[in-house]
Amino acid sequence: MKTPLLFFISICFMQLSFSQVVINELDCDTPGVDNMEFLELLSDTPNFPLDGYVVVFFNGSTSGMNSSYFTVDLDGYVTDINGLLLIGSNSVSPVPQVLISENVFQNGADAVAIYQANATDFPEETVATIDNLVDVLIYGTADADDVDMINIFNQDPRFADIQQINEGPGNNTNSIQRFVDMDDNVTYTATDPTPRQLNDGSGVVLNGISMSVAQTQYNEDEAFDITFTSETPVTETLNFNILLDNFGFDSSDFTGNTAITIPMNQSTASTTITLIDDSDDEGDEVTRIRFESLPVAYLALNNNLQIRIVDNDFTVANFGTPLNPTFGNVTSAQPAGYYNTLDGLADDDLRQALQNIIADPSVVRAQTYADVLDILMDADQNPLNSNQVWLLYTEQGRAKLDLQTGSDNNGKWNREHTYPRSRGGFNDIEADEIADGVDVFWTTKADSLRHGNSDAHALRAADGPQNSTRGSQHYGQYTGPVATQGSFYGDVARSVLYMEIRYNGLQVVNGFPENGPGELGDLATLLDWHRNDPPDDFEMNRNNIVYTWQFNRNPFIDQPDLVEYIWGTNVGDTWDQELNVTEFDVNTVKVYPNPSNGRISIQGLNTDAVVNVLSVEGRQIKAIKGSANNVIDFNLASGMYVLHIISEEKTVVKKLLVR
Template identity: 65%
Template sequence: MKKNLLVFAIFLLSQFAISQIVINELDCDTPGIDILEFVELKSDTPNFPLDGYVVVFFNGSTNTTTGQGRSYLALDLDGYITDVNGLLLIGSNSVSPLPQLIIPENTIQNGADAVAIYQADDLDFEIPTFAYVDETLIDVLLYQTNDSDGAELIPIFSQFNSNIQIINEGPGNNTNSIQRNSDGSYFVGSPTPRQLNDGSGVVLNGIAITIAQNQYNEGDVFDITFTTEQNVTSNLNFDIILDFGTFNTSDFTGNTSLTIPSGQNTTFTTITLTDDSDDEGDEVLKISYVSLPPEYLVLNSNLQIRVVDNDFSVASFGTPLNPTFGTVTSTQPNGYYDSLDGLSGDPLKQALQDIIANPAIVRAQTYADIVDILKEADQNPANSNQVWLLYTEQGRAKLDYQTSSNNTGKWNREHTFPRSLAGYFSIEADDIADGKNIFWTTKADSLRHGNSDAHGLRAADGPENSIRNNQHYGQYTGPSGNAGSFYGDVARSLLYMEIRYNGLQIVNGFPNVTGQMGDLATLLNWHRNDPPDDFEMNRNNVVYTWQFNRNPFIDEPDLVEYIWGNMVGQVWSKSLSINENSELKVQLYPNPSDGEIFIKGLHSKAMIEIFSIEGKKIKTYHNFKESSLKLNLQTGIYLLKINSDEKKVIKKIVMF
């Protein structure tokens, strides 16, 4: 009998301990891009340790893969303690007062969803885990924003509370939050993060950080000001740190131990950014408190300032808007394309695939590795701290890679052959950036690896990437007023993808068939009129160091005609070559041509000789220095010999 009484007493005590934590307030939707969402927990007693608890968010949509009560986020609360009012705030760094537990912006879904507290571990809710009710469930809130779904959640959680309802926060972009009454019911009102919903409790003295701007150059001097809401009643001594990533104490001078004197409410420190001669790239400093007394409420923290490095380097070659030719040479191994000689048609395509999809040589990297590859391969020739954006034809700081749902001013990874059209996908390991020396073996049938093939991915402006979406080229031609500097690049990227991966094909028109991409006719014209420049050749060289394969249509542009263009069925032979030191670096386009060709890379007067394929000289142009040449030639293949600045080159052209 005593044993039973003891067990019953332990049960009551455990229930009492568990019941101390409830969901006190939820703001699941805020105006704009949802950076101010939060969830607030409340304990019956102040300064309550939350070890052994987990907050779990469940998706109540009708989606049969991710919704119907499956978890999408679990936050372990080990090590966290509620404040003097018994509150723990969970939200992004943009929420004020600053949450004790920081999560990324736009993490909490609008609904219809649920948030629950369990006495468990986050590992018990690996994504996605179906919601359940047992003795570990402490509290749950079902919510929505004028949503019609969420019905699947009610029968699940009615086992916990038979009268449970879905609480409506309001329509999308509302300014409300859902708040708990003392009797366990909920009401909707203006958000009150880190405050008790009834207005009671200890009023803490808030302290805020202010800065004049969020970007400075090396060598600049600026102030950081700290202000409390009320005058302090005794000296407030505190420390701050600015270290973040590669930015450390060697990158600045200034006081980081501060005091707000008794009876006052503000102080500041002056920071001088070190102007060194190292090309470290742009960096970010983050202003954070080391510690504050418990009677002070941090209104904001972790403020970030961009430190622009003025020691960036400029490449020897031009951007795609101001292209150069011949400065960057191919790093292909000797004999890389020798196996193509003497082939035509399908045997030529197969031999090409055997090179660029050779499972004994070629490597596949993760989708996360692509970010690092693009920072190197798409580096802006005019500024080494930036990437060059494909469609908008401009540089953007490498630091501005998109890491949240907000893509404004950010760059991200653009698939030239969209995933939704190609049919490739990611796996969990693709989220790990593990560097050059960790890779997958890959082959022509490894279509999944097309998702992370750097020859098929480019750095692109976030909003413009969204505008392009999964449109075919020809449907999409870039933003208004673009110069078309990316046309040839995307054409050669897509043609590479067809050869590299079985299951992908470039076709005419705008097909709605998985594995097909268009428009071939448009892409052939883009290839002919925008020949490979030094930027593209450098890119090919960089990707080769990661993947151990190359885009052959950058190294040998004429191959395009033998596979898709006007030379289909004819035997391929290696381009005529001259000693590298004496070769004139020019580009001719379009090729094939209907009569007029343009010449890029000719910087001084030249002599141009035209020969038939049999070697008979047909015409000579002396002192030629124009941007284009109009030829009155019959259909056929011709050779152009160009001499300028004591250098020469022989180019093969096709007339139709």
């Protein structure tokens, strides 16, 4: 057996009366992602109702100022046959009676206290108090003593000698456990965790039941077994039920027995669940297998077992992914005349007129940061599979269900700010955590910089670890993962250029500035990305979808040449929408992507063209017919080539690098 790390610290030397409820055990820090943290309470009588009690966690850091950051209202909960109530995440075994998210508890120096009060009495940032105090534990993980916190609680005579208890260094495997000796002296020990067990080993020993399945993912029409195993053979026939429903997944999606029996003197039972193959495009679903009614002599060692059900009825869009783009299949949903006020303007007048459109406070809406998740599941949907989102930097699809909800981002997707929060100076408020739907919104204007935090034109679905890798780097510093094709280059360029026009206080500049919030680089890189990766159907589709929520559009997707008139080669020229849409100009013909893998598209053509491919020595290799924005596959070896593009009796010469 592992040798305990002992910290037998007596918090007082006088005899203490036993409170009705005390903090019996705390595990504030566990290795890895802190998913095994728990708090255990102990009542002086078994099956004790905890109505009227609340648990409050206080932040003892300098910025926390000994104020509350998390509460658990205990109304409706009852301690078990041993007087124990466990609070923790579903990853804790045995599974707690009170379930909370993973990685909630702070390591310290902090405090957790029980009060006879309501959770509403402790809104966030309530300073610790001894009013209505029942019990308290001040703890840390090799932290200096929080003297201010100690001084608050030792004003209560019962805790006049309170000390800070050390669980061990960071990522330790201990928990802090409470012990009372024969003379009622209370001490604490940091040792191996014992959730749902009395710390001294006494009490009723409960028989643990676990459930298991062979896989965590099955397709519609497949079957799987759920096996139930008790720690020791049952002394009498054990009957219990299980539930599988979870959101849209219900009894219409499966068949199988959900009433389970483990015969006397045996320790296992199983049931077979068959998934129904329907014809509905309902998306991937998750069943949550859980015990419905275990007798009091049994413990659920695990619960809420999640199994993904892959829907085989997903749809495929009529347009391509950014890796294999299509053009012209998705048309802009801009209202008639949306950009008409830009005609005849140049320079600052053009900028201001454009901002007047996309930041019009009488029209444009701001949604919450939580709403953005719903927007992205639609706007960034993978064209090849409606059950997935398309990830920005890693250029791949990922199940919509794999949204990051905890601290672990591996294999998850989350929201990426193309204009980083720290550089934009964005912030959020408590209301941002509420997804209240498309019809509930804030009025917003050009000075509403805070709303940049949830502007879906500049938020994209991204791989969690890759989002962390990008961090707040400027584009040009960050160019994407190794071996990706850069299909996101134009997308991010247009999104951050949109942000400069949409919000006052933002500017896209040359270089990599470190002058505080507001500036993002590198402009030259982003202009190059915009030119070589023009808007495709995927980007136009997301522009249309975001418009239905925010009532504004990214103009650089609808009218990509506007970029040149504001930052590029046409600065100072007068914008004329009609001419820029229809007039053929050899200076606006673009080949992309460049560098390429041999597959390119040509932007700026009004009619079909002949594309002559020449070596750098001038030898013609092939001639291919091309048209505006259609993908051309040259099937060329790696190297540098010269393209002679002939259309409307005009010739454009472009260099092409094939990797």
